[in-house]
Amino acid sequence: MESLDPRVNRLQLSQRELTSKAPLxxxxxxxxxxxxxDGKPYFHVGPVHAPNREMAFLxxxxxxxxxxxxxxxxxxxxxxxMVSRFTEGEDTVYNYIExxxxxxxxxxxxxxxFHLKKRGKQHEHIGTIECTSAEEGxxxxxxxxxNEKPIYNIWIVKTxxxxxxxxxDKIIWNTLPDKKFREALAYKAADKxxxxxxxxx
Amino acid sequence: xxxxxxxxxLLYKMADDQLILGHRNSEWTGxxxxxxxxxxxxxxxxxxxxxxxxxxxxxxxxGESDPDTVAFMRNADQFHNSRLVELPNGEYDFSLVRHFLFxxxxxxxxxxxxxxxxxxxxxxxxxxKGELRYHTMHAxxxxxxxxxxxxxxxxxxxxxLNELIPYALGIFEPSPHEDxxxxxxxxxxxxxxxxxxxxxxxxxxxxxxxxxxxxxxxxPVFGGRIGEHTMHLQPLLDEMSEVFKIDPTADW
Numbered sequence: 001m002e003s004l005d006p007r008v009n010r011l012q013l014s015q016r017e018l019t020s021k022a023p024l025x026x027x028x029x030x031x032x033x034x035x036x037x038d039g040k041p042y043f044h045v046g047p048v049h050a051p052n053r054e055m056a057f058l059x060x061x062x063x064x065x066x067x068x069x070x071x072x073x074x075x076x077x078x079x080x081x082m083v084s085r086f087t088e089g090e091d092t093v094y095n096y097i098e099x100x101x102x103x104x105x106x107x108x109x110x111x112x113x114f115h116l117k118k119r120g121k122q123h124e125h126i127g128t129i130e131c132t133s134a135e136e137g138x139x140x141x142x143x144x145x146x147n148e149k150p151i152y153n154i155w156i157v158k159t160x161x162x163x164x165x166x167x168x169d170k171i172i173w174n175t176l177p178d179k180k181f182r183e184a185l186a187y188k189a190a191d192k193x194x195x196x197x198x199x200x201x
Numbered sequence: 202x203x204x205x206x207x208x209x210x211l212l213y214k215m216a217d218d219q220l221i222l223g224h225r226n227s228e229w230t231g232x233x234x235x236x237x238x239x240x241x242x243x244x245x246x247x248x249x250x251x252x253x254x255x256x257x258x259x260x261x262x263x264g265e266s267d268p269d270t271v272a273f274m275r276n277a278d279q280f281h282n283s284r285l286v287e288l289p290n291g292e293y294d295f296s297l298v299r300h301f302l303f304x305x306x307x308x309x310x311x312x313x314x315x316x317x318x319x320x321x322x323x324x325x326x327x328x329x330k331g332e333l334r335y336h337t338m339h340a341x342x343x344x345x346x347x348x349x350x351x352x353x354x355x356x357x358x359x360x361x362l363n364e365l366i367p368y369a370l371g372i373f374e375p376s377p378h379e380d381x382x383x384x385x386x387x388x389x390x391x392x393x394x395x396x397x398x399x400x401x402x403x404x405x406x407x408x409x410x411x412x413x414x415x416x417x418x419x420x421p422v423f424g425g426r427i428g429e430h431t432m433h434l435q436p437l438l439d440e441m442s443e444v445f446k447i448d449p450t451a452d453w
Contacts, residue, residue, distance in 0.1 A: 005232065008292055011353045027235070048237050051346070058342050059237035061335060062244045169338065174331035176251050 030056035031081060032064050033125065035072040042125040044114065044155075047078060053163035061172060070173045073165050080161040082134045084154040088119070092150035094142050101139040104132040110159035111137045115151045123155050134158075203319055207378030208387055209263060210281070212322070214426050215310070216256035217282035218372070220272055221434070222303060223249030224441050225290060234293050241339060242296075248332045255329070259321050273442035274449070277435040278428040285368035287425070287434040294357040295365070297347070301340040301405075302369040306398045308333040313394065318386035341405055348409025355410045362406075366414050370395070370421030 027049040033042040045064045050056035056075040065073060087093045108130045114123040131137035134156045145151060165172075226246035233239025257268035265271060285303060290296050311333055314326035347354040373395040376382060383390045399416065406413045424430070 005234075011356060049235060050237065054342050055346060058339055059241055062241040063237055066244050169334060171331040172335040172338070174328075175248070176255065176329060176332065 027051050029078040030060070030075040031078050032056075032060040033074050033076075034060075034064055034070050036069055038071045040071075042072065042074065044123040048075070050075075053077070057163050057165065065173060066175075071170070074162050076157050076162045080157060082156045084138075086116075086119075086153050087150065088152065090150055092146065092148075093152060093154055094138075094146045097138045097142045098135065099139060099142065101133070101136040103136055106132060108132055112157045112159055112162065113137070113141065114155035114157070115145075116153035116155075117149065117151060119152055123153070128159065129156075203385055203387060204378065204381045205263060207376070207381045207385070208319060208322075209260060209265065210376055210378055211382060211388055212256050212260050212263075214281040214283075214376075216253045216260070216271075217280045218253075218286050218303070218307070219249045219256070220253035221280070221282045221437065222286035222299075223247070223253060224437060225286060225288075226296065226300070228290055229293075229296060242300075245300075245332075245336050245339065248336070252329055252332070255325055259325065262321065269445065270449070273445040275438075277430045277438060280428065280430065280434060280438070281426050282430075282434075283368070283371045283374065283425040284422050284431055285365065285371055285425075287431060287437060288365075288368065289433050291361075292357070294347070294354075295361045297340070297343050298358060298361040298365050299369075300336075301344045302365055302402065303372065304333070304336045304340050305401050305405075306369070306372050306394065308337045309397045309401065310388075310394055313389045316386075317388060322387070344405060344411075345408055348406070348411045358409075359411050362411060363414055366416065367419050368422045370416060370419060371423050371425060373398075374421070374423040374426040376426065 028051075029047040030050055030053065031047055032045050034045050035042045048056055048059040048063055050059055053075060056077075057073065060073055060075050064070075084093050085096060087095070109132070111129045111131060111134060113126045113129055115126050116123050129137040129141060131140055137156060138154065223246045226242060226249065230239065230243040230246070233242055253272070254268050257265075257271050260271065261267055266274075285299060288299070311326040311329060314322055315330070317323040317326065344358065348358050349355065373391040375391050379390055379392075382388050403413055
């Protein structure tokens with residue numbers, strides 16, 4: 001595999017006849033959810049590419065929480081999110097959820113429920129459901145939401161598929177506040193350009 | 202009354218380490234192995250520059266020149282950083298291993314400094330705990346991941362580890378004021394820090410396929426703390442201060 005970075009030279013380690021098939025040179029995606037303040041719901045903020053959950057969390061922290069307050073962050077592999085259809089107008093997506101779904105064999109698991117309350121906005125974490133399948137879970141909560149303001153899309157994820165931040169790692173969001181050099185705003189470029197122009201007149 | 206000379210020497214070497222490594226790591230901006238890592242590594246480089254600025258501010262409060270002058274107007278032989286941080290970047294494995302070896306020591310050093318007898322330093326150490334926690338988390342996860350992934354990743358990391366360990370031991374080059382620094386409670390000393398660092402590094406490395414070289418057989422690379430540097434530092438300083446030196450009085 002050739003690296004795109006001209007400074008990287010690949011080591012030629014394997015000289016055997018048969019080698020394993022190289023996977024695509026692309027990483028999978030993970031969806032990131034963040035909480036801006038304690039007690040507020042988590043919102044979906046976007047995806048990151050990563051080789052595993054742990055590294056997805058690592059990237060998500062800088063990607064999505066370095067410029068604003070954050071009190072919690074979690075990531076889940078994109079394909080582990082079960083997604084409903086989209087609806088519009090007064091048509092809530094719960095109209096298409098079965099009234100009852102038979103529990104599957106085996107024990108109950110925790111699932112996390114997310115609602116899209118406005119098209120073009122972010123999915124919001126609503127709560128946790130104990131159930132044997134995503135389908136059963138949605139049927140269990142249908143009565144609670146069917147007569148409320150319309151929901152346009154649902155995401156539901158098994159809790160065990162989610163990588164949460166460790167409680168003791170929450171200090172990663174306490175950062176030095178005095179770093180204005182990070183922000184373009186702090187350079188007041190417009191003022192300086194104006195001043196420069198006036199001087200050169 | 203705290204021994205000012207000893208305190209300043211400690212602050213200078215810590216600040217210089219962070220400024221120089223911050224600058225080196227920032228050279229990866231735009232060249233990172235993937236976009237997300239590019240952002241994370243660049244952001245940590247900015248943290249380091251910010252931390253060095255906070256330390257130069259403590260020095261300013263002790264009567265030294267202002268942070269910008271101190272950062273941009275000295276020559277290489279006036280810098281007290283360890284040689285580890287000035288080495289030029291190679292491939293990414295080199296920078297990751299240096300990041301791991303340095304940041305492990307840095308986080309432990311500031312942890313000790315939270316109980317420093319010099320209150321402004323103790324307060325700063327507490328304030329930057331969060332940033333340092335992320336930096337070590339980042340280093341540890343990467344080393345664990347690549348340290349046991351493929352033959353190529355293990356071999357690359359091992360090679361960088363062998364090359365960098367003598368330089369990393371240079372972080373702990375003893376100060377001429379070591380005794381005062383310890384007895385006055387400013388800092389618990391380089392020797393104790395080195396022991397803690399070795400424990401932490403050994404523990405993490407043991408979770409990978411990497412092997413830590415026997416450090417009792419290695420001569421540490423000293424000199425940086427007394428201004429004796431490699432040929433690589435001065436070009437870095439020239440580049441870093443290029444804009445500043447065009448007009449040191451410019452208002453940013």
